[in-house]
Amino acid sequence: MDKTQVWDAVLTRMSEKISRMEFCTWFRKVRIAEISGAAVLISCPTEMNKNWLESKYHGMILSSLKAVLPEIDKLFFNVDLSLADAPSSSPDVFEKPKNPRKLPNKPEVRFSQGLESRIVQSKFTLSNFIVGEETRFAHAACMAVAESKINEAKKYNPLFIYGGVGLGKTHLLQGVANEITRRNPDSVIIYTTAERFTNEIVKAIRERNTEKFRRKFRQADALIIDDVQFFEGKEQTQVELFNTFNDLHDLSKQIIFSADRPPAQLTQIMDRLRSRMEWGLSVDVQMPGYETRLAIVQNKSLELGIVLPPDVQEFIAANTRRHLRELENVLNKISGEIEFTGISPTIQSVGKIFRQFNPEEDITTIGDAKKGFVKTPDEIVTAISDYFQIPATEILGDSRKKEIVFPRQICWMLCKEILKMSYDAIGRDFGGKNHTTIMHGIKKVLELSRTDSATARHIHALKKDLGVK
Ligand code: ADP
Ligand code: MG
Numbered sequence: 001m002d003k004t005q006v007w008d009a010v011l012t013r014m015s016e017k018i019s020r021m022e023f024c025t026w027f028r029k030v031r032i033a034e035i036s037g038a039a040v041l042i043s044c045p046t047e048m049n050k051n052w053l054e055s056k057y058h059g060m061i062l063s064s065l066k067a068v069l070p071e072i073d074k075l076f077f078n079v080d081l082s083l084a085d086a087p088s089s090s091p092d093v094f095e096k097p098k099n100p101r102k103l104p105n106k107p108e109v110r111f112s113q114g115l116e117s118r119i120v121q122s123k124f125t126l127s128n129f130i131v132g133e134e135t136r137f138a139h140a141a142c143m144a145v146a147e148s149k150i151n152e153a154k155k156y157n158p159l160f161i162y163g164g165v166g167l168g169k170t171h172l173l174q175g176v177a178n179e180i181t182r183r184n185p186d187s188v189i190i191y192t193t194a195e196r197f198t199n200e201i202v203k204a205i206r207e208r209n210t211e212k213f214r215r216k217f218r219q220a221d222a223l224i225i226d227d228v229q230f231f232e233g234k235e236q237t238q239v240e241l242f243n244t245f246n247d248l249h250d251l252s253k254q255i256i257f258s259a260d261r262p263p264a265q266l267t268q269i270m271d272r273l274r275s276r277m278e279w280g281l282s283v284d285v286q287m288p289g290y291e292t293r294l295a296i297v298q299n300k301s302l303e304l305g306i307v308l309p310p311d312v313q314e315f316i317a318a319n320t321r322r323h324l325r326e327l328e329n330v331l332n333k334i335s336g337e338i339e340f341t342g343i344s345p346t347i348q349s350v351g352k353i354f355r356q357f358n359p360e361e362d363i364t365t366i367g368d369a370k371k372g373f374v375k376t377p378d379e380i381v382t383a384i385s386d387y388f389q390i391p392a393t394e395i396l397g398d399s400r401k402k403e404i405v406f407p408r409q410i411c412w413m414l415c416k417e418i419l420k421m422s423y424d425a426i427g428r429d430f431g432g433k434n435h436t437t438i439m440h441g442i443k444k445v446l447e448l449s450r451t452d453s454a455t456a457r458h459i460h461a462l463k464k465d466l467g468v469k
Pocket of ligand 2: 166169170171226227
């Protein structure tokens with residue numbers, strides 16, 4: 001076996017333990033440089049890559065190597081800059097799957113007689129709704145409703161779920177729809193939004209077939225209407241709903257509503273309809289706390305088939321402060337990026353995504369939940385490399401070109417300021433430089449940042465990228 005074959009065999013063994021994403025991030029450009037006696041020298045394209053393998057994968061690589069060549073018992077790592085431009089190695093086991101995985105919101109529930117099937121998504125279920133203190137009651141009520149028998153009198157009728165945007169109301173309502181259908185495959189469940197309901201009535205009136213409209217809604221075994229605040233001020237629609245409600249309620253059919261407010265605050269809904277909305281049980285949903293959000297992040301990543309490093313999961317949970325729709329958007333975006341680049345997300349890259357969604361908001365670090373999440377100089381190097389679009393190896397190297405020296409000095413300054421590293425320690429990490437070199441470099445940047453607004457802006461932006469203020 002030559003070196004390449006040995007390395008391929010090692011990667012194939014490791015493929016059981018590492019993901020394709022880890023492979024793409026840390027192994028794609030790595031090679032065996034030399035095998036001599038019991039020792040193997042492994043070359044990496046960057047300093048960071050080398051550090052990473054040494055600290056996190058040393059044991060795994062060694063044991064896989066031993067399985068291929070039993071005599072090996074020592075590993076050495078070095079940096080070979082030329083590998084950065086070398087073609088990637090990619091044993092079959094890490095090839096992109098031929099059939100790209102399906103994103104989990106595609107399949108649609110087929111409701112009996114095709115009613116409103118298109119807008120209920122099978123991905124929303126009561127079992128993948130993460131229950132925290134803030135939603136325990138609402139979830140339990142939905143469960144109870146879904147479990148009750150289709151043709152028997154209902155305990156909570158109507159069930160009214162209310163709360164702010166993006167807190168899981170639609171998830172719960174569609175979850176109930178899916179659950180009732182699962183338990184009663186022949187039942188007719190109508191899930192719709194108040195907006196669609198209104199549009200349908202307007203259309204029925206225009207086309208003079210309100211009778212058909214009424215028949216359709218009155219054959220429902222359960223009627224679920226999302227966002228009923230939309231009915232405010234729409235009197236004719238309210239009258240239709242009022243009549244439908246009475247018919248269904250008399251037949252003991254389940255009715256479920258959601259809104260952004262409790263019924264009592266829906267001031268522009270006619271009294272008799274509003275009082276019916278209050279007949280049953282009203283429960284609220286609130287923004288879940290950090291721990292529940294973290295569980296939601298983990299669950300949703302699993303569903304999307306992506307693996308996120310723990311610090312990235314925490315970062316997302318900490319920064320989703322107002323509503324969970326944001327969390328969903330961010331994860332979808334990350335999933336797309338992973339698919340596209342094969343690179344594992346970092347706090348920096350995810351921070352950028354958050355900022356795209358909320359340009360005004362300050363993205364704090366794990367912030368109030370956890371402080372000081374920039375832990376290593378590597379993270380600062382990566383941020384600078386991203387920001388100035390220069391390779392990390394240059395930042396860590398010796399080039400004296402101005403466009404490299406300036407970012408490198410900023411990097412030192414941030415290592416000092418954020419990580420409180422000593423000049424010596426920085427010198428050691430940045431290719432064995434003398435501590436006076438580091439000190440002068442940092443001094444220069446600090447002076448510039450006071451006199452030159454562009455420098456000040458760069459530093460400010462970088463700190464933001466790193467999540468520090
Ligand atoms: P609303 O209808 O209240 O505006 P959604 O039901 O659309 O909110 O929720 C927004 C996103 O957050 C959805 O992707 C939903 O799946 C997710 N979500 C909300 N709460 C939870 C939860 N407790 N567990 C899992 N996902 C949740
Ligand atoms: Mg909704």
